[in-house]
Amino acid sequence: MAETMLAADGTPLKRSLARALRRQKLRALALIAPLLIFVLITFIVPIASMLFRSVENDIVANTLPYTVEALADWDATGTDLPPEPVFEAMFYDMFLAAEAKRHTRLGTRLNYEQTGISSLFRQSGRRMDDIADISYEPLEDLDKSWDDGETWYALFNARGDIDSDLLDAQRKRIAALTDGDTSADINFAPDAQLSALLPLAAREYTAWAVYVATQNNRDPADRDPWESVAPALVTDLQTADLSRYSGPMADMLRAAQQAALPAPDYAAAFADMDDDWARPQPWQTIQTHSSAYTSGYFLNAVDAQKTPEGVAWQPEEKQILLTLFGRTIWMSLLITFSCIALGYPIAWLLANLPMRQANLLLILVLLPFWTSLLVRTSAWKVMLQQQGVINDVLVWIGFVADDGRLIMINNQFGTIVAMTHILLPFMILPMYSVMQTIPPSYLRAAKSLGATNWTAFWRVYFPQSVPGIGAGSILVFILAIGYYITPEIVGGTKGVFISNRIAYHISSSLNWGLAAALGTILLAAVLVLYWAYDKIVGIDNVKLG
Amino acid sequence: MKLTKTLLATTALTLASGTAFADGHMASDMTLVSWGGAYQNSQQKAYVEPYLEMNEGVTAVWDESSAEAVAKLRAMNEAGSVTWDVVDVVAADAIRLCDEGLALEIDPEEDLAAAPDGTSAEDDFGDLLVSDCFIPQIVYSTTFGYRTDLVGDTPPTEVCAVFDTETYPGKRSLEKRPINNMEWALLCDGVAKDDVYDVLATEEGQQQALDKLATIKDDVIWWSAGADTPQLLADGEVIMGSTYNGRLFAAIEEQKQPIGMLWDAQVFDLDGWIIPTGLSPEREARARDFIKFATDTQRLADQAKYISYGPARASSAPLVGQHAELGIDMAPHMPTDPDNAQNTFLYNYEFWADYRDDIDAKFQAWLAQ
Numbered sequence A: 001m002a003e004t005m006l007a008a009d010g011t012p013l014k015r016s017l018a019r020a021l022r023r024q025k026l027r028a029l030a031l032i033a034p035l036l037i038f039v040l041i042t043f044i045v046p047i048a049s050m051l052f053r054s055v056e057n058d059i060v061a062n063t064l065p066y067t068v069e070a071l072a073d074w075d076a077t078g079t080d081l082p083p084e085p086v087f088e089a090m091f092y093d094m095f096l097a098a099e100a101k102r103h104t105r106l107g108t109r110l111n112y113e114q115t116g117i118s119s120l121f122r123q124s125g126r127r128m129d130d131i132a133d134i135s136y137e138p139l140e141d142l143d144k145s146w147d148d149g150e151t152w153y154a155l156f157n158a159r160g161d162i163d164s165d166l167l168d169a170q171r172k173r174i175a176a177l178t179d180g181d182t183s184a185d186i187n188f189a190p191d192a193q194l195s196a197l198l199p200l201a202a203r204e205y206t207a208w209a210v211y212v213a214t215q216n217n218r219d220p221a222d223r224d225p226w227e228s229v230a231p232a233l234v235t236d237l238q239t240a241d242l243s244r245y246s247g248p249m250a251d252m253l254r255a256a257q258q259a260a261l262p263a264p265d266y267a268a269a270f271a272d273m274d275d276d277w278a279r280p281q282p283w284q285t286i287q288t289h290s291s292a293y294t295s296g297y298f299l300n301a302v303d304a305q306k307t308p309e310g311v312a313w314q315p316e317e318k319q320i321l322l323t324l325f326g327r328t329i330w331m332s333l334l335i336t337f338s339c340i341a342l343g344y345p346i347a348w349l350l351a352n353l354p355m356r357q358a359n360l361l362l363i364l365v366l367l368p369f370w371t372s373l374l375v376r377t378s379a380w381k382v383m384l385q386q387q388g389v390i391n392d393v394l395v396w397i398g399f400v401a402d403d404g405r406l407i408m409i410n411n412q413f414g415t416i417v418a419m420t421h422i423l424l425p426f427m428i429l430p431m432y433s434v435m436q437t438i439p440p441s442y443l444r445a446a447k448s449l450g451a452t453n454w455t456a457f458w459r460v461y462f463p464q465s466v467p468g469i470g471a472g473s474i475l476v477f478i479l480a481i482g483y484y485i486t487p488e489i490v491g492g493t494k495g496v497f498i499s500n501r502i503a504y505h506i507s508s509s510l511n512w513g514l515a516a517a518l519g520t521i522l523l524a525a526v527l528v529l530y531w532a533y534d535k536i537v538g539i540d541n542v543k544l545g
Numbered sequence B: 001m002k003l004t005k006t007l008l009a010t011t012a013l014t015l016a017s018g019t020a021f022a023d024g025h026m027a028s029d030m031t032l033v034s035w036g037g038a039y040q041n042s043q044q045k046a047y048v049e050p051y052l053e054m055n056e057g058v059t060a061v062w063d064e065s066s067a068e069a070v071a072k073l074r075a076m077n078e079a080g081s082v083t084w085d086v087v088d089v090v091a092a093d094a095i096r097l098c099d100e101g102l103a104l105e106i107d108p109e110e111d112l113a114a115a116p117d118g119t120s121a122e123d124d125f126g127d128l129l130v131s132d133c134f135i136p137q138i139v140y141s142t143t144f145g146y147r148t149d150l151v152g153d154t155p156p157t158e159v160c161a162v163f164d165t166e167t168y169p170g171k172r173s174l175e176k177r178p179i180n181n182m183e184w185a186l187l188c189d190g191v192a193k194d195d196v197y198d199v200l201a202t203e204e205g206q207q208q209a210l211d212k213l214a215t216i217k218d219d220v221i222w223w224s225a226g227a228d229t230p231q232l233l234a235d236g237e238v239i240m241g242s243t244y245n246g247r248l249f250a251a252i253e254e255q256k257q258p259i260g261m262l263w264d265a266q267v268f269d270l271d272g273w274i275i276p277t278g279l280s281p282e283r284e285a286r287a288r289d290f291i292k293f294a295t296d297t298q299r300l301a302d303q304a305k306y307i308s309y310g311p312a313r314a315s316s317a318p319l320v321g322q323h324a325e326l327g328i329d330m331a332p333h334m335p336t337d338p339d340n341a342q343n344t345f346l347y348n349y350e351f352w353a354d355y356r357d358d359i360d361a362k363f364q365a366w367l368a369q
Helices: A011-050 A059-063 A065-071 A084-099 A103-111 A117-126 A129-140 A149-156 A164-178 A192-197 A199-215 A229-237 A250-258 A265-271 A282-287 A296-301 A321-352 A355-371 A373-383 A389-396 A412-435 A440-448 A454-481 A485-492 A498-508 A511-537 B003-018 B037-052 B065-081 B091-097 B122-126 B159-163 B181-187 B194-198 B201-215 B227-237 B245-254 B281-293 B297-304 B314-320 B349-368
Strands: A302-309 A310-313 B030-031 B059-063 B086-090 B134-146 B173-177 B220-223 B240-244 B260-272 B344-345
Touching: A011 A199, A011 A511, A059 A065, A059 A103, A059 A164, A065 A084, A065 A282, A084 A103, A084 A117, A084 A129, A084 A199, A084 A229, A103 A282, A103 B349, A117 A129, A117 A265, A117 A282, A117 B349, A129 A199, A129 A229, A129 A265, A149 A192, A149 B003, A149 B344, A164 A412, A199 A229, A199 A440, A229 A250, A282 A302, A282 A485, A282 B086, A296 A511, A296 B159, A296 B181, A310 B181, A321 A355, A321 A412, A321 A454, A321 A511, A321 B349, A373 A389, A373 A485, A373 B030, A412 A454, A412 B173, A440 A454, A454 A511, A454 B220, A485 A498, A498 A511, A498 B065, B003 B181, B003 B344, B003 B349, B030 B281, B037 B059, B037 B245, B037 B281, B037 B297, B065 B086, B065 B091, B086 B281, B091 B260, B091 B349, B122 B314, B134 B227, B134 B245, B134 B297, B159 B240, B159 B260, B173 B227, B181 B194, B181 B201, B181 B260, B181 B349, B194 B201, B194 B349, B201 B260, B201 B349, B220 B227, B220 B240, B227 B240, B227 B245, B227 B260, B240 B245, B245 B260
Parallel strands: B030 B059, B030 B086, B173 B220, B173 B240, B260 B344
Antiparallel strands: A302 A310, B086 B260, B134 B240, B134 B260
């Protein structure tokens, strides 16, 4: 039987050792903690949250919650319009969104999917009051007290049981719509009896009360509600059974019911506002893109789109992104290879010259590296353009005719030349540091054993320099694939990369979801290529120095 | 409940006193966002310096980020910390910022100064108030310049010369985006000016415009920065090209390049201020105070001393004088000058807000073919 070994203080040695080790690890962790936290906060978190945007799509359901619910059962593939309840839900969603100024934001989002929705939403938002007035004005004419906020407050504020489900639901609705906090005390609670009797009006009044109290810091008790409560009340009164109701405003409610005030015909009112609402397309777009998470941006990123019938290609005249992905990878590879071809001899020279000359040469390599990227790119413009230095020289020596000047910029050639130049140091430096470690005696040994110059180089020197080529290639390729400024300036129309489209969607079209999807694909492509490199050459074979 | 009411009453009181003793409740520093270069300089001279002189202890810092203002403001807003107080943007961007809820709505009657003759700000700016959040400063135009020494004896007088490669052989520079180019293409393909946007709203119309552009595709250098065309013209790389009229003015009058202006079918656009949402009350009060001063009649007229963009107020036009350094009359160099504005186009904000992404995708796909 093995006896447990004990440490000096009597605890088992194993545990005592483990504790000491753990303490050491914790100390090490504490030492790197600042850096780790810094990297997490400034690098990983923003990138992760940006990538998350490529699938995030809760804006539709947050802005139009009841419409999305009402649309769920509608068959979007047909040519029929959605039923009346959808229009009704849309009116109340849209009214609230317009008051919160959120409808235009949704319009922008949906305009990425269907051209024209942006202005449809913007203009419709302005005209929601007109629809509300269909009921509001007759109601006000019937009894002036309806114009008074206190009437509404007295009607809906709880006397007996509170409908806390309704209140919670409306707090959530406003919180989702405004991204704000709606948990504050609002000095109002919906009456359970009234919300059973007049569900729509109670819902809209509660939504309003939550909104003014939490977003505008106003007391709902002495403010007038939005006009949308009037059509809600009139709609409710069409079916409400008031015979047993004896609470406040009972007479006013009965009078309003008997007067049979006009409730808006929501579908007709929307069609009247804009013909587009009387077409199925906007409704199809809303329904197709209503889920909280979407694959839509990724589909858009590969020239496809979501339709009510399923996934389909974009129309041919809009297909551009796959071409750009292909071009980006192809040109980055070309640039990497031209960097290898140009950089290898220089690195070899650097490694084999005497220290003095090598240092001078190294400074020449580094000098452009210290110059601004923009300056170097602009310099290439001056060199390569048709009235530029190279063409002038060629014309002067009679190599080309004056009217036959070469086109070397604003095309792929320009991008490849400028980027090869800019990225060359990233290839030369790792190659140089690897070649420095190859003893010259190996080459001499090979030759003394009878190898020709070529065999000695190819069989002895080159295999040892491969780790440098690998490191340089990975650096150059990964940098090239994300390049944006240089292709933008010298790339013309055929020399631009996918990053130029990403930049466009980040800063111009504001379609951050699509930009994030494009970025994610680019990142995935780099990782796949890295993996392939590991499989083919082996990542252990990479040396940065 | 009592507490809420007391609180509300105090808030109302603070607000009331805030307007009464405005100065005591205004922030003492501002961050202004603009485009840099000659334009920002004109703003600095025409209204920032006078404003700082009037308000001792106030400091202003510039941030040259207008080109990325929309994206940056959106990011700041999401991060919950807006560091800009007044932002200079083109009207299309102002509309988008307003749509996104990132810019404050402005009441022209209350927030802007009336003209000296009493005309209300709303009437003085007129149609140029294209968004509820936008306070226009200047009217600029995107138009063509041509090399006077390379176009032969008959300099171009109308925009369709751009599409006429027989009479005017050589390269042209056009902006690498569909806006303006599509309109010019349709105009020169026989579409009446009033019908351009109706035609452009259809697939066939978009194809028609691209087909027209295709006739000169091999002769075009596409630019993306406003400084490109003047540079290309100066180098003789192109014989004509589109850019902002102020850039051409600088090349012609300040750098004395052999360039002529082709004002035909120039496209008017607006540049102006917005105030971001989410500012503290003190900073917002300062921003409003500055805007009211900076967009009054005299200030906008002063700006035209430094740059050839037309003031956005009708009442400023008669006050436009001479260039501060060159001493030349500025009026004939304004895009709004009657001689220059014989045939003009107004950028259609509503149309491009809707169609921009759709047509841009088609345009870029067409370019890549």
